[in-house]
Amino acid sequence: MSSEVDKAASSDVTTEPAHRATVLFVRMWAIAHILHLLIAERNALNTPWNIAVVALAIAVLLRPEAGPLFAILLVAQVIEHTVEMPFSPDHWALVALVNLAILLTMLVGRSTSLETIAKAFPTARTLLLIAYAAAALSKWNTTFLDPVTSCANAIAGLVTFGLAGPLAESHVVNYGALATESLIFLLLVIPRTRTWGVLLGLAFHFSLSASPIIVVGDYTSTVYALFFLFLRPEVIGRVLDRTSSWAGRSAVVRDARRRPPVTAVLAFVVLGFGGHVLGPVPLATLYVLEQFYFVPVLLATALAVREQRADGSGRRLRLGRIQLLHVPVLLLALVWVLNPYLGLRTTGTNTMFSNLRTESPDPNHLFMPSWRVTDWQDDMVTLVSSTDPELQAGADNDLAVPLVALRRIAMDRPGLEVTGVLHGETVTFGSEKAQTELEPLPAWQYRLFLLRPVSTTDAPFCPQG
Incomplete structure (x- = not known):
């Protein structure tokens, strides 16, 4: 009898962190859906599909364990992406591919549970690696490596309001961007360095979205959620505990938590439709909210990783076994990123x-x-x-x-x-x-x-x- 109790207790210890990690992914994934459409439409939602996706994503934030609701959100996003085609940016196509993988898992498993969602994580990790490899690979070209013509140098001067000065005209920026993206991919591929790849990826993409001049918070929120799939559940638990503690100190957050439905409806109305009547005010508000999301997550992750290394509890996270039913999705992703080299599509193919x-x-x-x-x-x-x-x-x-x-x-x-x-x-x-x-x-x-x-x-x- 005691043996069975011990096994049950051990099972609870191992499954609870995984459960919390999956809940966090669901919430972060919902945020990625919200930010993409609010930024893309400049806080002026105007079609049944983008309205539906944002409304569903907000509902998922309130009820992340409601599997059927999450499944409906994924279906709505795939439809919205299809309707939007061919004007679909890099990360929105990546989101659609991940959603397809999760939906296939739900369909075959006949379940929308968190455990079923987690079975798609190995494929989601691989999809991010494919997209990131394509992004890094595309920058190995003569124009990007020339500081006079490189997008990296042009963006550096723009987002710093010219404060980068001579640095923005040197090889430091374009070579640095190329090296960073290539290194993030390599660190994520190697099991023992994945944690460092996550930290570098979070920091790099936060730096890109920190300036209000170039609006890329939609891409940042997408990769933030996918980067977390490369962390062990125990680390994610520490991130959750710390960010929850920080948020609890805010009077605004405490007020929002008292009446979540009211807060959600107000946010949906103001941020979703405020652009129609309030000009740039909702967009500026959204930028501030983004930073209150990106910064704590980045800091909490860095502290959690440091604690993990200090107590020696770190273990390698495997990519996981890819299910056969996901192979077509991975092949589609591979063909998608090869489009430019095949003489086909040249936009939205992770060559941003x-x-x-x-x-x-x-x-x-x-x-x-x-x-x-x-x-x-x-x-x-x-x-x-x-x-x-x-x-x-x-x-x-x-x-x-x-x-x-x-x-x-x-x-x-x-x-x-x-x-x-x-x-x-x-x-x-x-x-x-x-x-x-x-x-x-x-x-x-x-x-x-x-x-x-x-x-x-x-x-x-x-x-x-």
């Missing part, structure tokens, strides 16, 4: 702010080849003039646009006229008799693939995608 150019005639990657399965990146139109203000601005800045991108724009903007140079010949595209017609794209191509403009000169050009 990388200066990567795979288009003809001058791909700039140091060693990655271009395995062209289409000619979409070969037919580049150097803009000369246009009736569209955005394309005219592109012409003024010596940009070239893939022909398929012009075909997409023409579908959305009837009456579009564009003059450009294609394969050495000046061509005027439009609907008039003397003009070349821009043929509509097939529906599947319109929905899936989005190609960015590129610079035709050595002038700095830093597209987010």
